[in-house]
Amino acid sequence: MRFEDNREEELIRRAIAEEIGVAEGRLEGLEERVIRALAEKVPSRAPWWKRLREFLLPERPYLGLAYALAAVLIGVGIGIAVGRFFLAPSTSLTSLAQEGTVFALAAPGAKEVQLVGDFSAWKPIPLVDPDGDGVWTVVLKLPPGRYEYAFLVDGKWVGQDPAADEYVRTLGDYTSVRYIGGEGGERS
């Protein structure tokens, strides 16, 4: 039994639909239940303390956003620090290439560049630009094979790496493909 790429999405769609489908009988008469529940709610005014709180502290969804942003910034800071410590990139792409497979992207002005790909199960890997020339790099030691990947530049998907061997369209956008040498990396 194979799980071929061209069937993958259809199988996932079917698997989800089946699980939801078996329970659809539960939704019979939901309209009436919702209407009844709403009708039974006494349309009384909220208690005074609730009204006061709503007046003084209206819903502020941007507070959650601010917390999330702070968390992301801290995470990115830690990520970059860890990346710099472990990856220790040199400024020369040629010398970097001797250490492994170089992923590089020119993104002047970017605050954060990350690499996602099937080699990391699509978990972001931070790129670094230690000399501030706008070229962000990371070196990975990858076994021979075919790899799909993309960059995230300040959180924006950049699927077409100029250094890629080819591009494929997945989930409505491009991803880059690179073949790393050896038998497993040969293109058919």
Added chain:
Amino acid sequence: MCPSITPDVDIGQSEKGPPPREPESVLGCKIRGIEMANVGELELIQRSLEGDLEAWGEIVARYKRMVFGAALSVLRNHADAEDATQEAFIRAYEKLRYYDISRKFSTWLITVTINVAKNMLRKRKPDPEPKTFHTDDPASLVEKEDLVRAVREAVWSLPEAYRVPMVLYYWEGLSIEEIAKALGMKPATVKTRLFRGRALVKGKLLEMGVTADAI
């Protein structure tokens, strides 16, 4: 349950109008002479804001499958998802005045649903173990070639962070941008979660012995 309004003209029966939508209209209810099923979404929302519960009932009829799917993606339990679906529609009705009309209604409704479901999940602690859908051992599973069932188990046992976007994308048919808005994250994050979710599904299938010759 229908209101007492009786139509003089039934647009739904007109030859020029679209045929009445049979399966999901609210028991043939009509407002101001128009089949509820033919009333536009904005009209229904406006009437709901004015306190017309039958109009809200039609909204429930149109979106209950979508809302149930979103709730199930978080809760993974049919009974809880049913409760969350009902609660989400009640909450959405009560919060309707906060709905920004420039935003797609279905996306806003999913946001409400996910929040309701996550609240239920917090109250339900400890979270149950991932649901299993079969009792067969992997070898017999492979023999039976029951790939869909294996995929079903793999998908529904994914962590919530990957499962929810996958259900919204593959079942609800939401675009990457719509999912990002509904879940309050960047489109690129949604995309990486979908990729990673698929990678995890493959990994789980590999563990079951399903994909050994393909990956």
